[in-house]
Amino acid sequence: MATEHYRTFMDLGKEAGLMGKDLTKWIKEQQDGLAKKEREERVEQRKYDEEQRQLEDAREEKKRQHELTLKENELAFKKKARMESAEAMATQHASNPTPAAPNAPISSISSLVLKWNEEEPEVWLEEIKTLFENYNTTETERVSVLAKHMEGKAKAALCLLEKRQRGDMVEDSRSS
CATH class of the missing domain: 1.10.1720 (Proline Oxidase; Chain: A,  Domain 2)
Incomplete structure (x- = not known):
């Protein structure tokens, strides 16, 4: 890939009228600029990927918390129903005098x-x-x-x- 860019930069430099050390210096500057841009793009991609992972983790945690809340509510409801049933039985038994x-x-x-x-x-x-x-x-x-x-x-x-x-x-x- 670097060879492709080198040849492209050389052709562009010659078209611009550069030769010798000036052409070599210009090609090096272009290659350095391109490498820097590629590094910046990789860094940005990593940042984006990390943000996406964090968002997905947050969604998963929210979903897990929601499911946990639903289970807790269901258990509380069942416990309340059992208690009410037991209270009803106790009330009926307590009302029986003999x-x-x-x-x-x-x-x-x-x-x-x-x-x-x-x-x-x-x-x-x-x-x-x-x-x-x-x-x-x-x-x-x-x-x-x-x-x-x-x-x-x-x-x-x-x-x-x-x-x-x-x-x-x-x-x-x-x-x-």
Whole structure:
């Protein structure tokens, strides 16, 4: 590349009427100027590339912070929902003046059961499972409690099951 520029500068210098030492000096000045310009362009390109990297890093950090905030908000929301659900259960249990004791009649256990919640059946089933475990209920008692408190689609599905299947289902819910 330097050879190409040298020949170009030599031709231009001769056209301008330069010869000998004057031509050599002029060619050297042109080459030095060109090299300086190329160095400056490389420095500018490096600065530009570094700025672009910093901008990209800032975008990535902002995105990461946003995702972290979303996760924190989601966890806070879930925690709040669990706390509200626990408070609702505690309120319902606190409002029951006669809590049942282990091995109490099924009617006492039945009064402790929260109202069926179609949107959160897992919470309801977990509460039922705890009651079944705490009060040593029989399969027949479990089916009775489930049938009495379930509503809507869940109750319809339970009623369609054969007696043996209902017992198995209750047993499954108790073991999980």
